[in-house]
Amino acid sequence: MGYVFNGEMPIYLQIIEHIKTQIISKKYLPKQKLPSVRDLSFEFEVNPNTVQKALQELEDIGLIFTERTNGKFVTDNEALIEKIKNQTVQQMVDDFYTRMAKIGIGQDEVSKIVLDRGNK
Amino acid sequence: MGYVFNGEMPIYLQIIEHIKTQIISKKYLPKQKLPSVRDLSFEFEVNPNTVQKALQELEDIGLIFTERTNGKFVTDNEALIEKIKNQTVQQMVDDFYTRMAKIGIGQDEVSKIVLDRGNK
């Protein structure tokens, strides 16, 4: 399948981003086994070490855990998943508004753009 | 005062981003002289080479131009500025929606979030 990376950001951060997204959007469910490091590295067309590094960071924040020789799994801590989801959404919205504001587009105008889009 | 960089993205890209923003938000006006590379590098607490590299790319896309010995100036091509502004806004909005969608948040929910925020 292949996967497109952004070039402006280290690949391993993009992998973190991607898998985090899979988890908080429930495409990977709590306790579900992740694809093996090797499979992910194949899917992303990157070196296994790069995947390993990304997954390590996800483990550090508690989103996934490792069972020796069995693989890596999504945490069963649903509260944590929810919390990270909310954080992520909040951050995205804030970023969006901040950036728009920097370009000189205020709250009202942003709302209009978004709602217009909703009516398409 | 200094400027906060993101660490996850090359600094020169962030400088490009920042100056582009200044131009399309009309904080730097058409034909206005930019601060010197020296001053910018001081403001950003960054090596002059890094600023130089960023300005070069802005020149490549036509947003600024150089007058030998006089410095660098914002383009007077207002149509171009407007076009890049629109592109930028469009891209930001699209990105925003794409990301939200990936997390599983659709148009309706986004509208709600935005309206809630508007009422604060």
Add this chain to the structure above:
Amino acid sequence: MGYVFNGEMPIYLQIIEHIKTQIISKKYLPKQKLPSVRDLSFEFEVNPNTVQKALQELEDIGLIFTERTNGKFVTDNEALIEKIKNQTVQQMVDDFYTRMAKIGIGQDEVSKIVLDRGNK
């Protein structure tokens, strides 16, 4: 009940360590039959191969011996047990001092810490 492994050291080494300790502390007595590989692997929640590997090494240094079809037994060579016990203690004490010294804690301070602890 399960057994807690350290993760920073190969499990089989930790099993060796543990059984060696049982023997020199006389929790497993000379000539006593060891639990079966099956039982040990169950107790340690570990693959039988891993236990097997550990026991093999203990047999190599003479602390246990195998009677075909009957199982594995603690050696009856009490002198050997005593010798290994002394070695082990000596090594532990030396290690302890070496480590403390590396952190910059000398004999006097160590004595004080130990005495303090004795008075608790």
Add this chain to the structure above:
Amino acid sequence: MGYVFNGEMPIYLQIIEHIKTQIISKKYLPKQKLPSVRDLSFEFEVNPNTVQKALQELEDIGLIFTERTNGKFVTDNEALIEKIKNQTVQQMVDDFYTRMAKIGIGQDEVSKIVLDRGNK
């Protein structure tokens, strides 16, 4: 110079251990620049990546910090250093007693061994 590693533990953990020791024993002082990753990898006769991994973990716990392009430095947070030092000492002493106890050597006997040694 070369450095001897233990074989029973991943090298990067031993590097963490070693550098942590240098810091809490004040052989590396607060704010002091560490040798470069390359130099350390040369000193330890390991790959730079291995050193990098170790230093990353030390950065995660706050004992060192990185200045982009300038190098890595010991934290200036002396309270943290002191805290980690105390933790480390406490853990070593506890470990020592626990291990001795497992072999069947109680508090009193340990005290005697340690004090005897002090009188040598």
Add this chain to the structure above:
DNA sequence: GTGGTCTAGACCACT
């Protein structure tokens, strides 16, 4: 086949 560690060595951003 699973994750974890390590090497050798390249390339990049930045000073």
Add this chain to the structure above:
DNA sequence: GTGGTCTAGACCACG
């Protein structure tokens, strides 16, 4: 010359 990222590929512990 500094740290950071990445690849290609090997070897290990474990099941």
